[in-house]
Amino acid sequence: MLKLEGVTVRFGGLTALRDVSFSLAEGEILGLVGPNGAGKTTLFNTISGLIQPQGRILLKGVDVNRLPLHKRARAGIGRTFQIPQPMHHLTVRENLVVAQAFGAGRHDPGRIDEILSFMELARQAERNAATELALQELKRLEIAKALAIEPKLLLLDEVLAGLESQAKRQFMLKLKELHSHFGLTIVIVEHDIETIMNLCTRAVVLNFGQLIANGTPEEVFRDPAVIESYTGAAHA
Numbered sequence: 304m305l306k307l308e309g310v311t312v313r314f315g316g317l318t319a320l321r322d323v324s325f326s327l328a329e330g331e332i333l334g335l336v337g338p339n340g341a342g343k344t345t346l347f348n349t350i351s352g353l354i355q356p357q358g359r360i361l362l363k364g365v366d367v368n369r370l371p372l373h374k375r376a377r378a379g380i381g382r383t384f385q386i387p388q389p390m391h392h393l394t395v396r397e398n399l400v401v402a403q404a405f406g407a408g409r410h411d412p413g414r415i416d417e418i419l420s421f422m423e424l425a426r427q428a429e430r431n432a433a434t435e436l437a438l439q440e441l442k443r444l445e446i447a448k449a450l451a452i453e454p455k456l457l458l459l460d461e462v463l464a465g466l467e468s469q470a471k472r473q474f475m476l477k478l479k480e481l482h483s484h485f486g487l488t489i490v491i492v493e494h495d496i497e498t499i500m501n502l503c504t505r506a507v508v509l510n511f512g513q514l515i516a517n518g519t520p521e522e523v524f525r526d527p528a529v530i531e532s533y534t535g536a537a538h539a
């Protein structure tokens with residue numbers, strides 16, 4: 304489904320991603336892990352088209368690296384942002400209509416109703432998205448907007464952060480449901496090891512922009528290089 308070959312991103316003198324390569328099979332849920340500043344969001348920005356890196360990004364065998372943002376969305380790449388970004392002055396439903404027009408290039412009210420109902424936002428559909436939603440509802444809207452573009456690959460950036468444990472468990476169940484209901488391949492950035500173990504079929508770990516581990520969550524979290532990257536022992 305997705306293949307990254309030698310992806311490198313530099314911001315001036317800082318190399319945020321260095322020669323990152325891995326692939327992802329259809330239907331996988333991949334955990335993207337690493338300490339703060341490791342390059343996780345930068346990697347999402349390169350896959351979704353906000354940043355053009357050196358290297359190749361292949362979606363179903365086609366190099367999408369030169370495609371602009373909206374064409375990347377139309378190719379089937381949907382994403383959420385770490386800080387929910389609803390469109391101001393629009394209702395929840397209107398946010399989804401705009402996302403669908405941008406990403407899918409069409410208006411399908413039936414699909415929007417399905418997403419609203421699936422993400423438990425039907426009751427909030429006519430509310431102002433920026434001012435009348437609680438944090439959990441905003442997080443659900445962030446995912447709903449990504450679903451409205453009709454993705455095949457969904458990139459979730461810390462969607463579980465800030466939720467207390469009961470809400471987190473419920474949200475995790477919702478993610479598992481949407482994975483099967485919409486037939487998605489998912490990459491999720493998440494710091495909590497238990498969540499990765501529970502949700503993901505595989506994990507890759509970044510540290511200082513380099514991929515340092517790639518395997519099952521069990522393998523990855525046993526890896527001494529990964530443990531060192533979190534404890535800082537490698538740099539002590």
Ligand SMILES: Nc1ncnc2c1ncn2[C@@H]1O[C@H](COP(=O)(O)OP(=O)(O)OP(=O)(O)O)[C@@H](O)[C@H]1O
Nearest residue numbers: 314317318319337338339340341342343344345346
């Ligand atoms: N637009 C930018 N300009 C300059 N430096 C940047 C830019 N975006 C990110 N960086 C730097 O690139 C590195 C990787 O940042 P990134 O946000 O991708 O890390 P992250 O793993 O997502 O971190 P976190 O877990 O804190 O969200 C950091 O050193 C960051 O300061």
